[in-house]
Amino acid sequence: MTLLDVENLSKRYTSGGRAVTALDGVSLTLSAGETLGLAGASGSGKSTLARVLTRLVPADGGAVRFGGEDWLALSGGRLRRRRAKMQMVFQDVLGAFNPRATVASVIADPLRIHAVVPRAEREREVAALLDRVGLPASYGARSIRDVSGGQRQRIAIARAIASRPALIVLDEAVSALDVSLREKILELLVALQEERGIAYLFVSHDLAVLAAVSHRIAVMEAGRIVETGPAARVIGDPQSSAARALVRAVPRLLIEQENRNGV
Template sequence: MSGDLLMVEGLSKRFAGRGRSVRALDDVSFSIRKGETLGIVGPSGSGKSTLARVLLRLIEPDAGRILIDGEDWRSLSPKALRHRRGDIQMVFQDPLSAFNPRTTIGKAIMDPLRIHAVGKRHSRMAALAELLQRVGLSADMASRRIHEVSGGQRQRVALARALASRPRLVVLDEALSALDVSLRGQMLELLVRLQRDEGISFLFIGHDPAVVRMISHRVAVMDQGRIVETGDADAVFSDPRSDTGKALIAAIPTWR
């Protein structure tokens, strides 16, 4: 087999509303290799976050297959899923909403380690210190609460928590979009370094084509629940074939 970590075939998801329904995902197929970053771009409402949430098993698709390392992700038993859940982790745009405001950052990062029963307590503490260091945070961050730290630090905390379960794939849904330019640059460097050192794969959802191009090996363009174009990041961004891709590139401010 090829080096595919993730293979997605024919994913579909329809949301039924009153009187109307939305095809949030419409026969979506793609793959991501080990150590590869696939960027996802597309207009608002095109289905990017729905795709992310289906991969995380936060919502059930109506149809389609998800294979992780050749294993059928959707038909894992609850027990098998408990063991494998850490394989795919997610970082959201707004980490505040994903953290309990009353708990310390250290505890929030450690929770997945406890759930996955990784090591004994003292070795988990060592793992926590190492995780914080890996994302460029000082050890005293562990005793603070999420609302007591800056936006850039929050995103690093969220990344540390995602990394705690040693994921094979991290889904970043607009994870850097709220950061200012220099913090975003630092996070991009951090992600690239993590990927180089550990072979993690990323699914990187973003609205800024310049940022997505910087980090992605390949890019998929989504529109109305479908992938309308896919290819090497440089090719898609320098010479988009789809109308959606052309419109996204045309929307980049030229003064940048």
């Protein structure tokens, strides 16, 4: 079942009198429960696509259908309600919060806004969400400035799944973490997807990260998607120069590719 259908999205920025075409006719689809990895060099437009889809910045043109609705036409209360179904985890999502906010309040926000559970059950639900992302319930009382980078991403994930979304857009969600932490967070995301059928649009400049989680990979270059295919095919037999350059940037993938091809 198609969950997200993006057609011909465009976005230009003008800064200092210079126009930059960040999205130049981007089309893609995403099925329920699927992970689409979005790769591309720095400046290729990945974050712009993530921000347009999550309605943080407006598109200039194109259409987005999400769960059968005209997603870009939603506004006001309807948009606020529907946001429950499309959540996001960015590199440092919690950095935008008041650093004194408690972990529990950050996770309880979407429970309250979207009335996910009755008020009397909110505290228990926060504890269950903390537990699910691998943190003790006692962390609820901490302020978010007093948790580590890996824990912050776990909290961001708990917040993102709180409203029971169908899609989570992740933009460089594990890029700031060291390798062993990164692997644990990726495992958590995969387990959550299996349990809850959540689809991910997983943005990363690092093909090794995308290789670990993606069913399909799309590669962006200069605001366009230049290649899309099953993850193993895009990594094992990249067709575009942009995809080949990304594979070359990850020695381990290159070695796997050579082994597979018997070089």
